[in-house]
Amino acid sequence: MLAYYLVSTLARRESGLLPYVRRGCQAVMALAVPLFLLGLLAGLQVLDAGPMGTPLLLGGALLLFLASRVLAVKCSGTPYPVRRERAALVVSTALIALASFWAVGAYAQEKGRMDARYLAAHLTLRPAVVLDTAERLYLPWPGVEEKALPTASEQRFRYRYRGLRLLAQSNNQMFVIGKNWTWQDGAVMIIPVDGSVRVAFHAG
Structure with missing residues (x-):
């Protein structure tokens, strides 16, 4: 929210920093792609990311990509979402919410295991x-x-x-x-x- 407010302020003032902010957003979007791929590999059990690794990688990558895309569009002064991206925004938001619930459930399960191990030892x-x-x-x-x-x-x-x-x-x-x-x-x-x-x- 703070980043959105700052970018909105820069866009209203037509600041010379906007091109640099846009490039930074594009760099974060590019970084989110391999993170999402890692999440897919973890979900397919190709690599071990831990009980919460898969939802955090998938949801975090989508959140980073979506937030960076919103800021990049805001740098150009165009309101978001643009018409052609509304369906993608709805799907991404739903997937982020699903990953959040998944991560919370995985945390609760892991916390239960840790409590059981501690109880058995004490x-x-x-x-x-x-x-x-x-x-x-x-x-x-x-x-x-x-x-x-x-x-x-x-x-x-x-x-x-x-x-x-x-x-x-x-x-x-x-x-x-x-x-x-x-x-x-x-x-x-x-x-x-x-x-x-x-x-x-x-x-x-």
């Missing part, structure tokens, strides 16, 4: 859980210990499980993982917060 930061249940859960998780509680007529809970960690709690549900949980193949158990289980928390 499980001791999550509260430890001791879980008592009335029925056997048959948990095949590494590090989770099952112990049968003494039977008594007034005792409803029969099994105790140690080696669990509280991942999160939402409304009336707890999400519990094993203490040796890994983000690649770890499982999550959902426990209702009601009288069907007995839960105790401790640190470490």
